[in-house]
Amino acid sequence: MSSYFDGIEPVRYEGPDSATELCFRHYDPNATVLGKRLEDHLRFAVAWWHSFAWPGGDPFGGQTFDRPWFGDDMNAAKAKADAAFDLFAILGQPFFCFHDADIAPGAEGFEESARNFDAIVDYIGEKMAAGGPRLLWGTANLFSHRRFMSGAATNPDPDVFAWSAATVKRCMDATHRLGGENYVLWGGREGYETLLNTDLTREAEQAGAFLQKVVDYKYKIGFRGTILIEPKPQEPTKHQYDHDVATVYGFLKRFGLEDEVKVNIEQGHAILAGHSFEHEIALAASLDIFGSIDMNRNDYQSGWDTDQFPDNPREVALAYYEILRAGGFSTGGTNFDAKLRRQSLDPLDLVAAHVGAMDVCARGLKAAAAMLADGVLEDARAARYAGWDTSDAQEMLDDMDLAAIHDLVVDADLRPEPRSGRQEILENLVSRYV
Ligand code: XUL
Ligand code: CO
Secondary structure (H helix, E strand, C coil), X not given: CCCCCCCCCCCCEXXXXXXXXXXXXXXCCCCEECCEEHHHHHCEEEEHHHHHHCCCCECCECCCCCCCCCCCCHHHHHHHHHHHHHHHHHHCCCEEEEEHHHHCCCCCCHHHHHHHHHHHHHXXXXXXXXXXXXXXXXXXXXXXXXXXXXXXXXCXXXXXXXXXXXXXXXXXXHHHHCCCCEEEECCCCCEECCHHHCCHHHXXXXXXXXXXXXXXXXXXXXXXXXXXXXXXXCCCCCEECCCCHHHHHHHHHHCCCCCCEEEEEEHXXXXXXXXXXXXXXXXXXXXXXXXXXXXXXXCCCCCCCCCECCCCHHHHHHHHHHHHHCCCCCCCCEEECCCCCCCCCCHHHHHHHHHXXXXXXXXXXXXXXXXXXXXXXXXXXXXXCHHHHCHHHHHHHHHXXXXXXXXXXXXXXXXXXXXXXXXXXXXXXXXXXX
């Protein structure tokens, strides 16, 4: 049967010195790193939306891609699924992710939409049963259709809340049916354009009630995967409620859901929020809510959420370092929430983008594993805090009040001596590994 990717062979690992254009130079799925196969460390996923549904538009111009499966009916949706599984066979990545709107044509009525969706989910299920990747996560697109323009769960209209809840129910059912390992909530319209028409208290309470219903439904259907919130500070809204990891944690605590929900952290979203990717991962790990990552990068000149494929081994290494320090992924993985540039029209571009990104991630993970195994950074970190390991320091922290600490400082005539933070030395150390 002919395929959009005809003429492109499955990509193989050939090592760093290979002259083959399309091969893995660093990603050998079977190589063992820290006692685990690279494939099982990285848990790569291809994103249906950017790779198969995105038409190549930008805010100033429309479609540039001319995919044979583009169309708004069930035949087009099946052709799209066929093309997706052809790409998966070329890349050999273990997972994929989708929104309902990526895989099936919508309809104005809920039932018709849901029927289309369920039929394509069955079709994808058959393709999965015949071999190919598993589902890392499913999600609902509660942001593209105009009904969601004022939010989904946080909409001022209860009918939109209801539509959104019903949609999430269907998407959780589908994710469960396909054996998905996580379910993601990204609230692209859960925020505001202007405070002048916004009731912050109501909207937060609606969002909290919605999330509680999602968690309750997970238990009702016996879904064993992880519920993940994906933070982002803005775009498309002026202000998004799930601003960053710290804000999401505060929200989860407010509604008592911090043990039920974790985060899916995206590189570009972290940067938009004024953080680094590794900061967001490290913070989530320290709060025990780290779940999964959306791997990509923004354009550092435009500052927009451009969702490009990652190409910077050092940045990626620092991110995986925090993931490995936290014990690695459990249900999470590395989802390429990344899209081609709109001039990259060819099937080869789509394959090459993923191959390059998988290689950069493999390189980063190997560097991170070596840094961790050698222990140099962790030894330096431990040495920096060694003073706190003494019983005197612990006693001060646990048992002494301000007055007692005051007396201690006076009695001992304490004169703290500043010590170097050794930042450049540590940065030089990282450079040796990447
Ligand atoms: C948008 C974004 C989404 C989520 C899933 O910036 O990252 O694609 O990952 O809805
Ligand atoms: Co994302």
